[in-house]
Amino acid sequence: xxxxxxxxxxxxxxxxxxxxxxxxxxxxxxxxxxxxxxxxxxxxxxxxxxxxxxxxxxxxxxxxxxxxxxxxxxxxxxxxxxxxxxxxxxxxxxxxxxxxxxxxxxxxxxxxxxxxxxxxxxxxxxxxxxxxxxxxxxxxxxxxxxxxxxxxxxxxxxxxxxxxxxxxxxxxxxxxxxxxxxxxxxxxxxxxxxxxxxxxxxxxxxxxxxxxxxxxxxxxxxxxxxxxxxxxxxxxxxxxxxxxxxxxxxxxxxxxxxxxxxxxxxxxxxxxxxxxxxxxxxxxxxxxxxxxxxxxxxxxxxxxxxxxxxxxxxxxxxxxxxxxxxxxxxxxxxxxxxxxxxxxxxxxxxxxxxxxxxxxxxxxxxxxxxxxxxxxxxxxxxxxxxxxxxxxxxxxxxxxxxxxxxxxxxxxxxxxxxxxxxxxxxxxxxxxxxxxxxxxxxxxxxxxxxxxxxxxxxxxxxxxxxxxxxxxxxxxxxxxxxxxxxxxxxxxxxxxxxxxxxxxxxxxxxxxxxxxxxxxxxxxxxxxxxxxxxxxxxxxxxxxxxxxxxxxxx
Amino acid sequence: xxxxxxxxxxxxxxxxxxxxxxxxxxxxxxxxxxxxxxxxxxxxxxxxxxxxxxxxxxxxxxxxxxxxxxxxxxxxxxxxxxxxxxxxxxxxxxxxxxxxxxxxxxxxxxxxxxxxxxxxxxxxxxxxxxxxxxxxxxxxxxxxxxxxxxxxxxxxxxxxxxxxxxxxxx
Numbered sequence: 001x002x003x004x005x006x007x008x009x010x011x012x013x014x015x016x017x018x019x020x021x022x023x024x025x026x027x028x029x030x031x032x033x034x035x036x037x038x039x040x041x042x043x044x045x046x047x048x049x050x051x052x053x054x055x056x057x058x059x060x061x062x063x064x065x066x067x068x069x070x071x072x073x074x075x076x077x078x079x080x081x082x083x084x085x086x087x088x089x090x091x092x093x094x095x096x097x098x099x100x101x102x103x104x105x106x107x108x109x110x111x112x113x114x115x116x117x118x119x120x121x122x123x124x125x126x127x128x129x130x131x132x133x134x135x136x137x138x139x140x141x142x143x144x145x146x147x148x149x150x151x152x153x154x155x156x157x158x159x160x161x162x163x164x165x166x167x168x169x170x171x172x173x174x175x176x177x178x179x180x181x182x183x184x185x186x187x188x189x190x191x192x193x194x195x196x197x198x199x200x201x202x203x204x205x206x207x208x209x210x211x212x213x214x215x216x217x218x219x220x221x222x223x224x225x226x227x228x229x230x231x232x233x234x235x236x237x238x239x240x241x242x243x244x245x246x247x248x249x250x251x252x253x254x255x256x257x258x259x260x261x262x263x264x265x266x267x268x269x270x271x272x273x274x275x276x277x278x279x280x281x282x283x284x285x286x287x288x289x290x291x292x293x294x295x296x297x298x299x300x301x302x303x304x305x306x307x308x309x310x311x312x313x314x315x316x317x318x319x320x321x322x323x324x325x326x327x328x329x330x331x332x333x334x335x336x337x338x339x340x341x342x343x344x345x346x347x348x349x350x351x352x353x354x355x356x357x358x359x360x361x362x363x364x365x366x367x368x369x370x371x372x373x374x375x376x377x378x379x380x381x382x383x384x385x386x387x388x389x390x391x392x393x394x395x396x397x398x399x400x401x402x403x404x405x406x407x408x409x410x411x412x413x414x415x416x417x418x419x420x421x422x423x424x425x426x427x428x429x430x431x432x433x434x435x436x437x438x439x440x441x442x443x444x445x446x447x448x449x450x451x452x453x454x455x456x457x458x459x460x461x462x463x464x465x466x467x468x469x470x471x472x473x474x475x476x477x478x479x480x481x482x483x484x485x486x487x488x489x490x491x492x493x494x495x496x497x498x499x500x501x502x503x504x505x506x507x508x509x510x511x512x513x514x515x516x517x518x519x520x521x522x523x524x525x526x527x528x529x530x531x532x533x534x535x536x537x538x539x540x541x542x543x544x545x546x547x548x549x550x551x552x553x554x
Numbered sequence: 555x556x557x558x559x560x561x562x563x564x565x566x567x568x569x570x571x572x573x574x575x576x577x578x579x580x581x582x583x584x585x586x587x588x589x590x591x592x593x594x595x596x597x598x599x600x601x602x603x604x605x606x607x608x609x610x611x612x613x614x615x616x617x618x619x620x621x622x623x624x625x626x627x628x629x630x631x632x633x634x635x636x637x638x639x640x641x642x643x644x645x646x647x648x649x650x651x652x653x654x655x656x657x658x659x660x661x662x663x664x665x666x667x668x669x670x671x672x673x674x675x676x677x678x679x680x681x682x683x684x685x686x687x688x689x690x691x692x693x694x695x696x697x698x699x700x701x702x703x704x705x706x707x708x709x710x711x712x713x714x715x716x717x718x719x720x721x722x723x724x
Contacts, residue, residue: 030689033702065691221648223688258594258631259687297594300630300685316589318628334586377649377690384691417648450648464651474628 003278005286006164012155019076021054021099023047026070026144028061028230029262030223035087036069042088043071046095054099060231062144063385067110070144073098084110134396136363137387138371139347143231148266151273154234160279162353163241167287170353172202172246179349181357183369188214188305188342189416189445190521191368191434197339200329202247204337209249212333212340213240214310215256215263218302219417220468222448224373225343227385229256229263232347233270237293239346241279242353244291247339252293255310258300267295302418302472305446306520307332307340309474320474321520342446344373364390368433372447374415379453381406388432395428398451408453412536416445418465418472419525421532422458441532443525458533458540459495466491469526480523483514491530494544504534504541574599575607579614589617589625593632602633630685638673638680639722642698642715647686649693657708658694659683665712678719 004012025031025040043056062070067084071094074080081104083094090108097105137143146153154160166175179195186192201209213236217225229236240252256264271293274280282290296314303309304319307328313319314333332338348370352360361369368390374397377383381403388397394413404410412422421442423430430436434444452461470484487510493499494507511527518524534541578595582588592615596603603626612619626632644650644659659681663669666679673680689695692704696711698718706714 029687030691033689033692033695033704065689068691217688218685220646220651220686221690222686223690226688259684296591298629299590299594299625299632301628302685313590314587316587316591316625318624375690377693378652383649383693414648448648450652452652456652461648461652464648 003281003283003286005278006168009155009160009164009285012152013158013161015152015156021052021076022074023054023056023094023099024059024072024074024144025056026061026068027058028227029260030061030065030227031068031070032262034068034085038088039069039071039086039091042091043095046092047099050095050100052095052099058147058149059145060143060148061227061385063140063227063387064110064382065384066382067384070110072144075099082110083108134392134401135387136371136389138351138360138363139228139235139344139373140231140385140387141351142235143227143385146232148231148233149269151234151270151277154232158354159234159350160238162350163238163245163279164285165353166242166245167285167289172248175242175246175353176202178352178357182352182360183357183364183367184345184348184352184360185368185434186342187344187348187372187446189419189443191444194341194345197329197341198243198246200327201337201339204330206336208251208334208336209247210333210336210338211240211243211247211249211252212310212314212338213252213254213343213346214305214307214340215254215260215267215343216298216304216310217257217260217343217446218305218472219419219446219448221377221450222375222417222446224375224385224447226257226260226263227375228343228347228373229260230266233263233266234274235347235350236343237267237270237274237280239341239349240293241274241284241291242349243339243341243346245289247337249339250291252291253314253333254293254295255304255314256295256297258297264295264297271295301474302468303474303520303522306522309520310340311338318474320476321522323519344447364433365431366391366433367435372432372444374447374449376402376449376451378414378451379405379407379410379456380451390433391431393429393431394423397432397449398428402451405451405453408455410451411454411456412452412458414442414450414452414461414529415448416443416525416528417448417450418468419443419521419528420445420448421528422452422461422536423532424536427536441528441535443528458537459491459544462530462533463488463491463495465529466526469522473522473526477517477519477523479514479517480519480526483510483518484523484526486510487514487527487530494541497544499545501545504545507534575610576614579611583615589615589621590629593622593626597632602636604636605634635673636677637682638677640678640698640719641680641682642696643682643684643687644670645685645687645689645693645695645697646683647688647690647693649690650686650695653694654708655694658696658706658711661708661711662715665716 047054069086071083071086097103176195176199184194244252280292301319304313306321309319309321311333328338371387373387386401410425412424414422466488470488473480475481490503582592608622670683696703703714
């Protein structure tokens with residue numbers, strides 16, 4: 001395949017897409033797990049058998065995970081129709097009744113009253129009108145829209161335009177300036193300003209520099225990064241190339257969880273396609289810039305989401321963190337300046353360069369600009385992925401988009417996974433920003449949002465998270481290793497109805513020591529679920545103290 | 555509840571060519587920090603990291619055996635013992651946890667008479683927890699080798715899992 005020049009890229013982008021009837025099937029991990037491949041095959045066979053001029057194509061995950069497998073039918077000149085929970089038999093029925101007979105199969109149609117559905121497919125990257133859909137997709141703009149394994153389809157949606165700009169008219173100064181204006185902050189959870197990280201790494205002294213994509217999505221109950229890597233791998237790769245260009249790196253590394261085979265496969269494919277088209281390798285787009293990417297797999301260690309532990313793991317060692325400073329931007333992989341960005345952060349970069357930092361900064365509120373992707377799961381009616389402008393309230397996400405509790409009432413929402421906190425239902429009007437969530441004792445986190453209903457026990461969930469952190473503690477520092485285990489013992493005593501007031505005080509004391517003295521964020525944040533549960537649901541704790549009582553007696 | 559096939563790699567049976575180890579060593583030897591990648595290849599080839607393979611691989615990669623052991627025991631993903639022919643993974647992510655994963659695990663442990671992380675004496679079934687396979691919209695989720703059982707009720711789990719039993723060939 002010939003290496004592309006900047007002009008070739010424009011030609012490819014402008015290549016008009018043939019407008020014909022299209023059936024798109026969501027083929028990401030959740031879709032496949034729900035049986036989408038059977039529906040996909042049945043659609044293909046049926047179209048062929050009937051000799052229809054219809055394209056049956058694969059797309060990524062649209063985010064409506066509870067209704068997988070999803071099939072979208074687009075007939076030119078008609079509104080698109082979305083079908084949910086489609087089996088192979090349903091697929092044949094859709095061809096017979098809708099595509100041949102011209103009648104929508106009402107029984108299978110996804111109800112559009114659900115916000116998830118309203119905004120899922122199509123060109124959803126425009127701001128919604130007042131009172132309209134609450135989602136706004138920047139990171140997920142191509143998810144469920146393009147074939148993630150097609151280089152051409154990505155390019156047709158402005159793909160690699162930002163790289164072209166950087167290599168022809170741009171400079172690393174210009175990129176960092178746009179990122180500064182945009183106000184983009186790290187989407188892995190901590191919220192460090194991205195432009196500062198990029199600038200620090202760029203200015204650090206070293207023989208070589210590295211950029212790493214942190215795709216070790218460890219929060220149990222969250223899968224935003226998996227979905228983006230499976231649904232739009234080129235967008236993340238473009239962010240990597242831009243980052244490599246800005247800091248002067250020659251090598252980028254995708255550190256991906258081994259538990260995500262499809263994401264690994266799609267990133268591998270995207271890297272190969274980019275190499276074949278001259279977007280990775282020597283002299284990218286005919287410029288003097290050379291850069292390549294490779295994949296390293298995680299092996300199931302939550303602590304490897306921490307930057308210094310991740311670096312140790314990429315070096316082939318046990319993933320234990322080390323004290324900072326020096327920060328990775330000064331001394332990281334192989335002791336060289338290293339920039340680590342989360343998948344979602346990287347997926348935002350090209351859009352910011354294409355549309356300008358001011359465009360991005362206008363979305364969101366205060367110091368939290370742009371959008372955030374959440375995996376809304378647990379006891380919610382419509383679980384799935386949502387991308388909302390920062391500043392959207394938890395209520396809008398959980399009640400309007402997620403449809404509220406599937407049964408009973410929403411009791412609390414946990415953001416930030418094992419490092420976050422529980423937010424009670426009466427605080428659902430809190431806007432989602434880094435600062436607001438922190439004030440409540442939780443964190444933004446990477447995007448996990450677990451909904452609990454009134455039958456769930458906060459004591460049990462706190463125990464679940466603490467057990468997780470104790471299990472995942474690397475054991476290097478005493479506050480985390482010993483503190484976690486001691487907290488777990490005390491909490492178990494309380495949960496079994498054997499605890500008293502002194503145990504509650506002990507929990508607080510140990511928590512404080514862990515927060516202040518742990519080496520890395522794992523230990524520092526591990527007490528959060530317990531502390532927030534104690535803060536917002538004191539009665540539930542008290543009821544466990546006196547005597548063993550039913551879990552949800554608030 | 556639904557059951558479907560996925561692309562997840564299944565543990566391959568033993569009986570691989572004897573030079574598999576040198577091929578893995580050759581592939582990764584000259585790449586900086588590639589021990590974990592080499593061990594992924596080992597586990598994909600053998601289904602776990604057998605002791606004799608580690609002993610042969612270490613000198614070929616130029617690392618002490620202790621380094622291999624250190625890494626394998628740190629990461630949850632690597633196994634030191636051969637799993638059973640049918641590996642049952644119960645997803646213990648938060649969404650699955652809230653939707654009944656603990657009860658599902660209890661029922662499977664009671665049925666097979668093993669704890670999580672153990673294999674039945676006839677080596678047919680291996681039960682393990684997994685952190686989160688990222689299909690939270692389909693919670694609770696259990697996988698048996700490459701097959702996924704989604705949205706399963708605890709009362710139905712034993713039937714669903716045993717239905718996926720495949721008899722030994724030969």
